[in-house]
Amino acid sequence: MLSYLESASLLEDYGVPLAPWKLVGGADEAVAAAEAIGGAVALKLISPEHTHKSDMGLVRLGLEGAIEVREAALALLAAVPENCEREGLLVQPMVTGGCEVFLGALVDPQFGPLVAFGPGGIFVELLGGVDFLRPPFGRGSAALFVERNALRPLLSGVRGRRPADTTALVDALVGLGRLILERQNDVASVDVNPFVVSDRGALALDLRIEEPRR
Amino acid sequence: MTDHGAALDGLFSPRVTVHIGASESGVYPAQIFQGLMISDTELYAVNPNRESVFGLPCYASVAKLPRRADLAIITVPRQFVAGALSECIAAGVRAAVVISSGFAEAGAEGATLQHKIEELSRDILVLGPNCAGFANIADNIIATRLAAPSKRGGLSFVSQSGALMMALHGSFSERGIGLRQLVSVGNQAGLRAEDILAHFVQDPETRVISAFLEGLRDGGRFARALQESLVAGKPVVLVKSGRTDVGQRLASTHTAAVAGEERVFESVCRQYGAVLVDDVDEMLSTSLLFERLGSLPMERIAYITQSGGLGSLTGDIAKLAGLEPRAFSPKLEARLRRDKTVPDYQPILNPIDLRGDSMRGAGIAATTAPFFESEEVDLVVLLFAKSPNRSVEKETAEAVISLRDRFGKPVIVVWVGQFEPAEGVPATRLMQRGGIPVFESSGAALRALSRVAAWRAYRAAYLDAEGGSNALLP
Numbered sequence: 001m002l003s004y005l006e007s008a009s010l011l012e013d014y015g016v017p018l019a020p021w022k023l024v025g026g027a028d029e030a031v032a033a034a035e036a037i038g039g040a041v042a043l044k045l046i047s048p049e050h051t052h053k054s055d056m057g058l059v060r061l062g063l064e065g066a067i068e069v070r071e072a073a074l075a076l077l078a079a080v081p082e083n084c085e086r087e088g089l090l091v092q093p094m095v096t097g098g099c100e101v102f103l104g105a106l107v108d109p110q111f112g113p114l115v116a117f118g119p120g121g122i123f124v125e126l127l128g129g130v131d132f133l134r135p136p137f138g139r140g141s142a143a144l145f146v147e148r149n150a151l152r153p154l155l156s157g158v159r160g161r162r163p164a165d166t167t168a169l170v171d172a173l174v175g176l177g178r179l180i181l182e183r184q185n186d187v188a189s190v191d192v193n194p195f196v197v198s199d200r201g202a203l204a205l206d207l208r209i210e211e212p213r214r
Numbered sequence: 215m216t217d218h219g220a221a222l223d224g225l226f227s228p229r230v231t232v233h234i235g236a237s238e239s240g241v242y243p244a245q246i247f248q249g250l251m252i253s254d255t256e257l258y259a260v261n262p263n264r265e266s267v268f269g270l271p272c273y274a275s276v277a278k279l280p281r282r283a284d285l286a287i288i289t290v291p292r293q294f295v296a297g298a299l300s301e302c303i304a305a306g307v308r309a310a311v312v313i314s315s316g317f318a319e320a321g322a323e324g325a326t327l328q329h330k331i332e333e334l335s336r337d338i339l340v341l342g343p344n345c346a347g348f349a350n351i352a353d354n355i356i357a358t359r360l361a362a363p364s365k366r367g368g369l370s371f372v373s374q375s376g377a378l379m380m381a382l383h384g385s386f387s388e389r390g391i392g393l394r395q396l397v398s399v400g401n402q403a404g405l406r407a408e409d410i411l412a413h414f415v416q417d418p419e420t421r422v423i424s425a426f427l428e429g430l431r432d433g434g435r436f437a438r439a440l441q442e443s444l445v446a447g448k449p450v451v452l453v454k455s456g457r458t459d460v461g462q463r464l465a466s467t468h469t470a471a472v473a474g475e476e477r478v479f480e481s482v483c484r485q486y487g488a489v490l491v492d493d494v495d496e497m498l499s500t501s502l503l504f505e506r507l508g509s510l511p512m513e514r515i516a517y518i519t520q521s522g523g524l525g526s527l528t529g530d531i532a533k534l535a536g537l538e539p540r541a542f543s544p545k546l547e548a549r550l551r552r553d554k555t556v557p558d559y560q561p562i563l564n565p566i567d568l569r570g571d572s573m574r575g576a577g578i579a580a581t582t583a584p585f586f587e588s589e590e591v592d593l594v595v596l597l598f599a600k601s602p603n604r605s606v607e608k609e610t611a612e613a614v615i616s617l618r619d620r621f622g623k624p625v626i627v628v629w630v631g632q633f634e635p636a637e638g639v640p641a642t643r644l645m646q647r648g649g650i651p652v653f654e655s656s657g658a659a660l661r662a663l664s665r666v667a668a669w670r671a672y673r674a675a676y677l678d679a680e681g682g683s684n685a686l687l688p
Contacts, residue, residue, distance in 0.1 A: 108478055110433035132481035134437055140679025141485075148484070 004046045004087050007190075007209040010183075015175035016103075016192060017168060019095055019203040023088045027073035033091040034069045040094040041069065044206070045076040046087040051208060056080075062094055095205060098198025099154050099164055102130065103172055105180035106189040107212070113180040115173055119151060120194040135177030142173040155197060168202035169195070188212040222405075222413045225309035225339050226350045226395060228285035231255040231357075232276060232307070234298045235290035235314075236267045242313050242359070243289040244268075246347060249356035250287065258283060276301045285309045287347065287357050292316035295343060296330040303337045311357055312342030318401050319344055328403050335404030345400025346376025349383065351393040352419060358398065360384075365649070367392010368421030369505045372410040374399055374428045382426075382494060390646040391502050394420050408432050411439040415446060422504040424497055427454045433482070440486035444676060449504045449669050450488040453497045454479065487672045489665050499662035502651050503626070507666060510624050511592040514540060516585040517565035519597035520573035524630060525565035528597055528656040532565075535664040539564040542590070549584050565597065573598065575606045579613040586621040594623060597656065599630040607641035615648035627652045628659050 002010070008018055022033040023046065034041045045058040057079060060072040073089055080086065100120035108114050111134060118130030133145045146152065146166055157163035176190060191208045233250055236259035237243035247267060250257050258281075259267045262274045273279055276286065276298070286302045288295055288310055295314050302310055317328035331343060341348065347358035351366055358376075362384045369391050373379035376398040383396055394417070397410045407427055412435065414420045423443060430436050443450050483490045491497050517532065517539050519525035532539055542550075547562045555572070556562060572581035573596075585591050596614065601607075618625045629642045632654050642652045653659035 108433070110430060110475070111437060111478055111482055112434050114478065114481075130477065131484070132478050133485055134482055137485075138680060140681070141676070144675055144679045145485070 001048050002209040002211060004090065007207050010209060011204065011207055014179040016172045017203055019092050019205050022091045024091060025088050027070045030073040030089050030091055031066045031069050037091060037093050040064045042092045042094055043069065043072050043076060044090040045080065046090050047080060047084055049084055050080065095196050095203055098196040100194035100196055101151060103176060103192040103195045104190055105176045107180065107184050113184050115176045115180065117149060117173060135181045137177055139170050139174055142170045146170060162199040164197040165199055165201050166197065169197050172202060186211060221308065221339055224284050226348060227353045227355060228255050230281050230283045231285045231287065232258045232260055232279060232283035233287045234260040234276065235288060236261050238267055245359045246287060246289060246313065246357060249358065253356050254354040276305045276307065282306050287311050287313065289313045292327055296327065296334060299331065299334045299338060303334065307338065309339040311347050312340060313345060313347055315344040317343045328401060331403040340404030342400040343403060346380055346398040348397040350395050362387045365390065365392050367394065367505055368419065369393050369424060369501055370395040370414040370417065370420040371424045372397045372399060372407050373426040374407055375426055376400060378426050385498055388646065389498055389502050390649045391505050406431060408435040408439060415439050415443045415448060421448060421508065422501055423448055423450045424501045425452050427452060428456055437482050437486060440488045444487040444673055451497050451500045452483065452488050452490050453494055487669055487676060489669055499658055500665045503662045503666050506649065506651050507624050512667065514590055514592045515595055516591040517595045517597060518582055518585060519565050519567050520570050521599040522567045524597045524599045525567050529565050531656045531660050535660040537660055537664055537667065546584065546588050546590060553584060555581055555584060575609040576613050578610055579617055582617065586617050586623050595626045595628065597628045601631055602629055602641040603635035608644060611641040611644035614645060614650060618650060625650055626659055628656050630655060
C-alpha cells in the first residue's frame with residue numbers, strides 16, 4: 001500500500017481534488033494544524049494496518065477548539081497498540097453537505113484498467129451499485145457514464161438539495177482513468193471514499209492506493 | 215491474440231476443403247460431409263479406412279490430395295486429431311475446424327490432448343475442438359449440421375455452445391432473420407469467441423452481431439470489439455451464462471473486491487452499447503428487429519389494431535417501454551375521415567382500432583394504406599387477436615407483405631392466438647417467411663423495439679461524447 005503522502009500526491013498529479021489536509025505526528029502539532037485550517041476539523045489516525053477507520057473508531061469528526069482537538073488526538077494515538085505501524089494523524093476541515101460517492105480505479109484481471117463509481121461512504125459495501133468505465137475515455141464519455149448511473153437523481157438535487165456540480169466529478173473520473181492506464185504497473189487499485197460532490201464542486205475526504213502483489 | 219483479419223475469411227470461405235474422417239456412419243462425420251457436398255467449395259475426403267464416401271473417392275492422407283486445401287474439417291477420434299493437424303500444417307492447410315470431442319471437457323487425458331492442439335494452433339488457425347463447426351450462409355459453406363433452410367441476410371452469430379448454435383439457427387430461420395455467418399467455438403483451443411466477434415465487426419456485410427457466451431479470456435479484445443462495433447454502427451446482442459456465479463464477495467471497501475466479475479462485464483457492455491439480454495428468446499426478438507429494421511427510422515409508430523382490448527393493452531405496454539404512441543396529425547386524421555377508415559362516431563387515437571372486418575384478407579391493404587403512405591409514420595405495428603389459420607388470413611399475410619414491399623416501410627406484426635393448424639400454414643408463418651417480424655405478444659415486440667431505440671439513442675450520445683471520430687479507438 002502506498003503511504004497517505006504518496007497516495008495524496010499521486011491523486012493530485014492526476015487532478016483529483018483533495019480536501020485540505022495536514023499529516024502530523026502528535027497532539028501539539030494536530031492543534032496547530034487545526035488552528036491553521038480554521039473552523040471545525042476532522043481527525044483521523046492513518047495506519048497501514050487499519051484501513052477501515054470508521055469501524056475501528058479511528059475517526060473523530062466536528063472537533064472545535066484546541067481542547068477538543070488535543071483530547072481527540074491523544075485518544076486516537078492511544079487507540080492502537082504502541083507497536084502498530086502508524087503514519088500519523090490526518091487533520092482536515094469538516095466538509096458538510098453534498099453527496100458522498102465512491103470513486104475508484106483498479107486493474108481487472110480480465111478487462112485491465114477500469115475506473116469505478118458508485119454510492120459512497122459506508123454504503124459502498126451495502127448497495128453494491130458500483131459501475132465501471134474502461135479507459136481511455138474523455139470528459140464526454142465520463143459525463144454520459146455519470147448520467148446513466150443510479151446516483152444521478154441524488155446528484156441532480158432531491159428533497160431541497162441543490163444540484164451538484166458534476167464538472168469536478170467528471171474531471172476526477174477522467175484523471176483516474178489516466179492514472180490507472182499510465183500507472184497500471186505500479187498501482188493495483190485506488191479507492192477514493194468518500195468523494196463529496198456538492199453545488200460548490202467536489203473534494204476527496206479519504207483515499208487509499210494499493211500496489212500490485214509481486 | 216493477433217488480429218487474424220483476412221485469414222479468417224480463408225477459414226469461412228475456403229475454395230478447397232478437405233474433410234478428415236469423412237464417413238457414411240456417425241452423425242457428425244456423415245452429416246457434416248453431406249453439408250459440405252452441397253456447399254460452394256471443392257471437396258475432398260480423407261479416410262484411410264474407406265474407398266469412397268457418399269460416392270466421392272477417399273484419400274489416405276492430406277499429403278495425397280491433388281490440391282492444397284484451404285480448410286480441413288476434422289472428425290477423427292481425439293487421439294488422432296493432433297496428428298491430423300500436423301499433416302495439415304505440413305501440407306500448407308491454413309485453417310482447421312476440429313469437431314472431435316473428448317478434450318478439456320473430458321478430464322485430464324483430454325486436457326493433455328487439447329494442450330497439444332493449443333501448441334499446434336500457432337501454425338494453423340484452429341476452431342474447436344469439441345465444436346459444432348460453422349455455417350457461412352452468405353457463401354453457402356455449411357460445415358455443421360443444419361436442420362432447416364436458411365435465409366440470407368446481415369446477422370452473424372457466435373456461440374460457445376455448439377448445440378445452441380445449431381438449435382438457434384432453426385429459430386433464427388423460422389423467425390425470418392437473415393443470416394450471414396454462424397460460428398461455434400467449442401473449447402477455444404485456438405480461435406476464441408472474442409476473435410470471431412472482432413471478425414464480424416470487420417466483415418462489411420455483417421450488420422448485426424449476436425453471441426452466446428459463457429466466459430471470456432481476453433476481456434480487452436472483447437471490449438475493443440464491442441467499441442469498434444458501436445462506432446461502426448453494428449449492434450451486438452449478447453446472452454451470457456454464468457452471470458450469477460459471482461467470483462468475489464463484497465467483503466471489503468477495497469475496489470478490487472467490489473468489482474464482482476459480473477458487474478464489470480455488465481459495465482463494459484453498457485459502456486460500449488452492447489445489448490445484454492437474459493435469455494435466448496429476447497436475443498432472437500432483439501436480433502430480429504435489429505436485422506429487419508437496419509437503419510430505417512422508427513421514431514413515429516402507428517399502432518393499428520383489430521381488437522380494442524389488444525389496442526389498449528399495447529398502449530400501456532408501449533408507454534412503459536418508452537415508446538409512447540404519438541397522436542396522428544390533423545392532416546392524417548382528415549384523410550382517415552375522408553376514406554371512412556373508421557366510423558364517424560369513433561375518435562381517432564393511436565393505437566387505432568380498425569376492427570376485424572377491415573383488418574382481414576386483401577382488404578387490409580386499402581384500410582392501412584393511409585398509414586403506409588403518410589410521411590408522419592416511420593413504422594407500422596399491426597395488432598391481431600384471432601386465429602391465423604382461417605384461409606382468408608393467407609390473403610391478410612400476402613397483403614401485409616406487399617404493403618411492406620410497396621412502401622419500403624417497416625412493419626411489425628403482433629399476433630395473439632398463434633398456433634399451428636392440423637394442415638396448411640398459418641398466416642403468421644407466411645408473414646415470417648416473407649421477412650415480417652411476428653411476435654406472440656405486444657410485450658415481447660415492444661421490449662425488443664425499445665432495446666433497438668435505446669441502442670440508437672446511446673450510440674448517438676456516445677459518438678457525440680467522444681467527438682464522433684474513430685480517433686478514440688485505442
